[in-house]
Amino acid sequence: MSTTExxxxxxxxxxxxxxxxxxxDGAYNAALAGALEAQAExxxxxLSVWREVKQLLARAGECKA
Numbered sequence: 110m111s112t113t114e115x116x117x118x119x120x121x122x123x124x125x126x127x128x129x130x131x132x133x134d135g136a137y138n139a140a141l142a143g144a145l146e147a148q149a150e151x152x153x154x155x156l157s158v159w160r161e162v163k164q165l166l167a168r169a170g171e172c173k174a
Contacts, residue, residue: 120161124169127162137166 117123127136144159 117155118158120158120165123158123162124165127166137163140166 123140124136127139130136131139140159140162144156144163147153147155147159
């Protein structure tokens with residue numbers, strides 16, 4: 110399994126990736142965008158992954174949600 114495959118299904122790895130790529134200011138917004146895209150496509154599995162990503166960011170104090 111490649112790193113890319115792991116990241117799309119592992120909320121903790123997604124959080125690390127988003128923080129590295131967008132910093133603490135943009136990570137939550139990127140997660141929100143991913144969740145909205147999954148919702149628009151009717152992809153409930155991806156939506157649940159993004160929901161957990163947003164929760165992890167909130168618990169880590171990386172957003173104001």
